[in-house]
Amino acid sequence: MRFLKLLPLLMFLGISAQAQSPTYGVGRTPSTEEIRAWDISISPTGEELPSGSGTAAEGEQLYLQKGCAGCHGITGTGGLAPRLLKRDAGPSANPWALGRILPIRAPYATAVWDYINRGMPLMAEGTLTPDEVYSITAYLLYLNEVIAEDKVLTAESLPKVEMPNRDTWAPLPEWWEPGMPRLPGYPY
């Protein structure tokens, strides 16, 4: 499927020899260190995760120390910033009923780690160490009853965490191509 999607691109690259080598020669090649320093993306499979580890107990301490509680509330709710504690929707609830709350709706725990790492805490973004991000992620997942209190999160274990919304979301359409209506069979 992915190959089919790329087919037009491959064909284009195939017939245009110029496209395979730089046309303009503008811009420079970044060093491996530069790329590593800039690249904070974390995929759902977690290959970019740095080594490190953390637990909910450590995360609970950090949640207070780093000021998370000041905006998000002591228990992940009641602050000015978005709520971090799932809503009470009953034991058998569809995960979507628990609210648009990152540590419960995110289909992958890597998305929780990534956002804390890149965007928190307010005014000191990017200052948390990998261990601290693993710990705060563990605390928020424990708070939302996704992982056990003693679970140790690492680069290996984090992508394997089974989020309740893992398989209940709809991916963007694989069939879409430029010039197509947004949904075949839908006249509007």
Next chain:
Amino acid sequence: MTKEHKEKSTGSKSPDRREFLKRGAALAGGLSLGTVESAIGQTPPSGGNILGTPELVGYGKRSRFETSVRIPHGGRPSPDAFGLDFHIAAPLQESVGVITPSSLHYMGTTRGSFVPDIDPEEHRLMIHGMVDRPLIFTMEELRRLPSVTRLHFIECAGNRANRRHKTVQETHGMTSCAEWTGVLLSTLLKEAGVQDDGSWIVAEGVEEVKGASSIPMAKAMEDCLVCYGMNGEAVRPQQGYPLRLLVPGFEGILSVKWLRRIKVVDQFYMTYNDYGHLRQESDDAALAMQIGPKSVITFPSGEQKLPGPGFYEISGLAWSGGGAVSKVEVSTDSGRSWVEAEIRGTAHPMAHTRFSLQWDWNGQECELQSRCTDELGSVQPSRAQIAEFWNQPPDQPVRVRGQDNSIQPWRVESDGSVHNAIS
């Protein structure tokens, strides 16, 4: 001289300025004399004259009589208690033509963001990941590459009208259209050499939350722009200065601002931006990505008032993420009959398009609607048509799936007042 001018002149101590003001006063006196004696009937401007200042000579500003402004959208304040901007809606009710002035262009951020203050000399764009040649560009280098200039709208996924909204700014203000200048993203990706497995890109901004979005490679190679120009000058800070991505016709969150990095990857990356716009059902996901044919009447629109029966030009904006607008129809009888409106100017692909219809209002209560058809043949639906298509229960509020492109009804009362008629 007006009161304002007198206040300004007493505040000035510079001899040059005094001399200038004296001459100004003499000129103003001459003009007022002219109003009495002139044979050609000239009258002075009603508000006096605008005194020239170095600031106004350097960078002009609109008349003080023009008061059209943006407003926070969706019930959350901007700026908020932290100084973050969230969603800000454009005043479409006063818009003319198709360009949204840069100062009035809608603004959206994901969680609420500070606007970063970026020195363009320091700014870099990196392209890396599944490419043969990772590249890093300065702004100067990007400006050396072949450029394109295109009109495109950007629309926020939150641009959803409801019955509580009063004005078109509230129902539709989270869309805007500008002339964008920059380099085709495909130019940069080809320069870097996308590898076979590269099926998605992740675009990332430099603001404090490093907002990032996943975009399918087919779209990235098609028509996306890396923009440094907007409406004839540099992109504004609120719009991503010095560099923003533009993903034409797709939901606004993909048009990453303050663009610093593009990573070519082999899967949907589920960034925070992506997560925030997840859908439960695949039809919703498809309808949420590309924006459907859409239009709205901006005059007469909610909370405006017609002074009385007679001639009016009904005017509005139409657009589609599927390409150019091919037709706009207007109904003055609640959608029972439709008349084709005139397209004013050229309908550009994925750009706001101005339409108008000459109308003689007979003074009776009526309901105005507009309906857009795009070059793909898709037609803007009424809310009732949406409910019918998806077999939604008639006794419940209509759920518009994906991006809301439903027809906006405005009710004109017999006293000339205009109101949102979504039921």
